[in-house]
Amino acid sequence: xxxxxxxxxxxxxxxxxxxxxxxxxxxxxxxxxxxxxxxxxxxxxxxxxxxxxxxxxxxxxxxxxxxxxxxxxxxxxxxxxxxxxxxxxxxxxxxxxxxxxxxxxxxxxxxxxxxxxxxxxxxxxxxxxxxxxxxxxxxxxxxxxxxxxxxxxxxxxxxxxxxxxxxxxxxxxxxxxxxxxxxxxxxxxxxxxxxxxxxxxxxxxxxxxxxxxxxxxxxxxxxxxxxxxxxxxxxx
Amino acid sequence: xxxxxxxxxxxxxxxxxxxxxxxxxxxxxxxxxxxxxxxxxxxxxxxxxxxxxxxxxxxxxxxxxxxxxxxxxxxxxxxxxxxxxxxxxxxxxxxxxxxxxxxxxxxxxxxxxxxxxxxxxxxxxxxxxxxxxxxxxxxxxxxxxxxxxxxxxxxxxxxxxxxxxxxxxxxxxxxxxxxxxxxxxxxxxxxxxxxxxxxxxxxxxxxxxxxxxxxxxxxxxxxxxxxxxxxxxxxxxxxxxxxxxx
Numbered sequence: 001x002x003x004x005x006x007x008x009x010x011x012x013x014x015x016x017x018x019x020x021x022x023x024x025x026x027x028x029x030x031x032x033x034x035x036x037x038x039x040x041x042x043x044x045x046x047x048x049x050x051x052x053x054x055x056x057x058x059x060x061x062x063x064x065x066x067x068x069x070x071x072x073x074x075x076x077x078x079x080x081x082x083x084x085x086x087x088x089x090x091x092x093x094x095x096x097x098x099x100x101x102x103x104x105x106x107x108x109x110x111x112x113x114x115x116x117x118x119x120x121x122x123x124x125x126x127x128x129x130x131x132x133x134x135x136x137x138x139x140x141x142x143x144x145x146x147x148x149x150x151x152x153x154x155x156x157x158x159x160x161x162x163x164x165x166x167x168x169x170x171x172x173x174x175x176x177x178x179x180x181x182x183x184x185x186x187x188x189x190x191x192x193x194x195x196x197x198x199x200x201x202x203x204x205x206x207x208x209x210x211x212x213x214x215x216x217x218x219x220x221x222x223x224x225x226x227x228x229x230x231x232x233x234x235x236x
Numbered sequence: 237x238x239x240x241x242x243x244x245x246x247x248x249x250x251x252x253x254x255x256x257x258x259x260x261x262x263x264x265x266x267x268x269x270x271x272x273x274x275x276x277x278x279x280x281x282x283x284x285x286x287x288x289x290x291x292x293x294x295x296x297x298x299x300x301x302x303x304x305x306x307x308x309x310x311x312x313x314x315x316x317x318x319x320x321x322x323x324x325x326x327x328x329x330x331x332x333x334x335x336x337x338x339x340x341x342x343x344x345x346x347x348x349x350x351x352x353x354x355x356x357x358x359x360x361x362x363x364x365x366x367x368x369x370x371x372x373x374x375x376x377x378x379x380x381x382x383x384x385x386x387x388x389x390x391x392x393x394x395x396x397x398x399x400x401x402x403x404x405x406x407x408x409x410x411x412x413x414x415x416x417x418x419x420x421x422x423x424x425x426x427x428x429x430x431x432x433x434x435x436x437x438x439x440x441x442x443x444x445x446x447x448x449x450x451x452x453x454x455x456x457x458x459x460x461x462x463x464x465x466x467x468x469x470x471x472x473x474x475x476x477x478x479x480x481x482x
Contacts, residue, residue, distance in 0.1 A: 068280025
């Protein structure tokens with residue numbers, strides 16, 4: 001009896017580890033399917049945990065990263081808006097809205113201003129603090145009268161083809177800003193001038209810099225890093 | 237064959253081997269994630285507690301290929317690790333096996349005696365129940381490290397939505413540090429555990445696969461130290477020393 005049991009367990013252990021190895025190496029497609037399933041499940045868990053009342057708290061005395069706040073872009077050179085070639089920079093708010101907007105930096109600065117010291121969480125594992133000034137994306141949605149079809153928001157940039165789309169709930173979080181100021185000054189080109197998306201609710205790569213368009217959409221359309229294999233949700 | 241006892245319940249054996257798979261993948265993918273920024277300070281900041289700040293973990297120890305791939309493995313396998321850990325802890329609690337690993341009065345002294353035995357200061361193997369006192373403390377520390385790893389992991393996975401957990405570890409940076417150090421300690425314990433299996437009690441391999449264990453070949457019966465009396469002759473041991481299988 002003990003031999004039978006032993007053989008049974010040995011065989012089960014062998015086939016279990018075989019299946020796992022197959023999942024990891026010999027059959028990457030199956031592993032990818034499993035991982036994609038886990039990502040979908042995780043996204044549901046993350047959306048379920050998400051609350052507009054859950055805020056990023058940074059103590060008023062906590063030091064900011066200042067000049068050492070990391071900079072990053074996709075283009076080979078720092079993208080600078082070329083007014084001569086492209087005209088005055090405007091932020092387009094469009095898509096599933098009743099009143100599309102095209103806001104100059106002056107228009108943006110006339111909207112209710114939020115200034116907040118928050119964390120920036122990078123997917124690489126570091127976080128850095130800065131004080132951001134700008135307009136809540138939820139205020140832009142209200143001004144443009146986003147419709148009931150607006151379930152997602154895409155944030156497009158002029159940093160090559162960089163863009164990232166968000167779920168509506170994260171975009172409407174009170175700490176999600178279209179920021180034009182950093183640490184008390186207007187944004188510099190290195191940090192996404194003239195305006196960028198900034199929020200502690202998503203990982204850094206979801207926070208589009210060099211912003212040109214905020215498009216409300218019924219469906220999500222991926223994003224620069226999401227399309228290359230990073231989680232689309234990318235929430236904190 | 238009267239010395240043959242059923243030592244490990246099938247739940248213990250199953251959760252043990254699922255744990256091996258889950259921990260190997262979690263640790264490998266975790267180290268690949270760490271390598272995306274192999275430091276605890278953000279760029280431009282100093283972190284005094286890590287002497288190897290900025291130095292990545294050797295590629296061959298990592299799993300997942302690249303940051304995004306490792307993250308997918310990590311966030312998928314974490315569910316298996318947690319589910320398996322909960323089954324194990326619930327079984328231990330309801331089935332009574334917690335008695336095998338929860339420290340008791342006298343364990344510190346027994347551990348000291350075991351250490352003396354391993355260092356040739358003491359001649360005879362101290363009497364023990366299922367595990368010796370050193371094993372007990374290691375097996376007790378593992379689930380505690382597991383809880384710390386899961387909590388600090390949640391703290392860095394969801395620093396905003398689960399910010400109250402992040403604040404348990406002061407902030408994001410310290411939670412990440414705790415997550416890493418607890419992982420390193422757990423891996424160290426696991427390595428020592430595997431070493432001791434092969435150096436002191438290879439017969440326990442059978443007990444963690446089929447459940448059966450020959451008491452006549454226990455380290456206590458063989459008076460075995462690491463690499464000493466490794467395959468000693470079977471000897472009779474008083475039956476009452478072995479905690480009866482439950």
